[in-house]
Amino acid sequence: MIETRNISKSFGDNHVLKNISVQFEKGKTNLIIGKSGSGKTVLMKCLVGLHEVDEGSVLFDNRNFSGMSFNERKAIRKEIGMLFQGGALFDSLTVEENVMFPLTMYTDQTMEEKKERVNFCLDWVNLEKANDLYPAELSGGMIKRVAIARAISMNPSYLFCDEPNSGLDPHTAGVIDELIKRLTEEFQMTTVVNTHDMNSVIKIGDKVSFIYKGELWWEGDKSQILHTDNQELNDFVFDTELTKRLKKI
Amino acid sequence: MITRFGKYILIMMRVFRKPDKFKVFRNQLIIEINNLGIDSLGIVAIISVFMGAVVSIQTAYNIDSPLIPLTMVGFTTRQSVILEFSPTIISLILAGKVGSRIASEIGTMRVTEQIDALEIMGINPANYLIFPKISAAVLFNPVIIILSMGFGLTGGWLVSVFTGLFTTQDYIDGLRGWFDGFTIIYALIKTVVFAFLITSISGVEGYSVKGGAIDVGEASTRAVVWSSIMIILFNLILTQLLLS
């Protein structure tokens, strides 16, 4: 379980996160939803320590991550996999080398063992025969899948995904969502996913936290979200013309 | 200016750490020696030959008194090439070529979150990305500059072959005359300092990019401008320190 206790974060006068306390549970896909610019990415980067919180603390299974030094954090970082919005694959490395990278840095496995692990991960994301391609040669959906394979190569306990299906067509987006959910359940990871896509919410939202103007506005799951009387959440959920009409029916 | 220097120092403190894994560092070092060093040899050779040739033509044309021996051409070419043209001018050229490359490579990694990805994996990105580049340049630029001296002096000699303004014998006598080995040491000290300036300044510019593609372009320009300014400044300081 990952937990934040009263965390706040500002950039100058811009108070992006205000006093957020939230829990993300093991074996579940925990979604953070909210409009673009509401602070989802900043929250996620605070969780993993890419931003330092101004106040409050972040705990990974009761280990206080916020109070740790760079070297102490290293141990927890090895248990973290993260999928970035644009994939963040290393341009100069092939698909195989990208997925192998954490193994090379942190294990003493032989080339064969590493290759076996890489192929296992690429298999999981349904990417075969792409080992020798470079990121520039991949489609958007493939980039996301390689990035997922890299994120899970060290068999992490915590998986973070920032807008995993942004820039993808609805079908591919659905495939990626499904993949994240299956991985989470199979390997009992604590998964946190940022999204503004209602399709993902309905499909994989075991636990949903709605961020509104930097505050935690609502919490619940995918079945509760359609029947809430919270005004701001309703505005977010039923934002498109189609959903507004459906709501009236 | 002060904040820029502060930022430079802070990032440098993260650069000079023990690499996470030595084998990985060694591979990176070889790649960087290839990218930053070997790749620059072509342009360095061309520029050096022409520089040496121009210095020797200039000197030859300007000797119009019969009291000045033609061996002066070789002597002047040697002194100019070793003391300034190779270490300083070639380093300025490398500031343009290597500096912009480093800043845009690292800057692009910053804006596409590749640096965040390294950090998440528990890797120290400043060390992982910048340290091999600094090491490669500090180790390999002296080789480049020595070669450049060779090319420069060859360029000077070619003038005698093509123009007959002076003889090969004059030129070689000039090259050999009044030689002080310390000039080479002096040139190499400058080279190493300049190599450090170029790679560290450009690395920091790339590393601290915020924003998108336009910001990467700006960082790459700033890297070249600041490296060049610092080379000129340190050239003055080192010359004063080492030759006085």
Ligand SMILES: Nc1ncnc2c1ncn2[C@@H]1O[C@H](COP(=O)(O)OP(=O)(O)O)[C@@H](O)[C@H]1O
């Ligand atoms: N590194 C940063 N420096 C300053 N402001 C930032 C930074 N990152 C994000 N912000 C600001 O924080 C707010 C929330 O951004 P973000 O978390 O990216 O939103 P989103 O919910 O779309 O992911 C925005 O107003 C953005 O301008």
Ligand SMILES: [Mg+2]
């Ligand atoms: Mg975002």
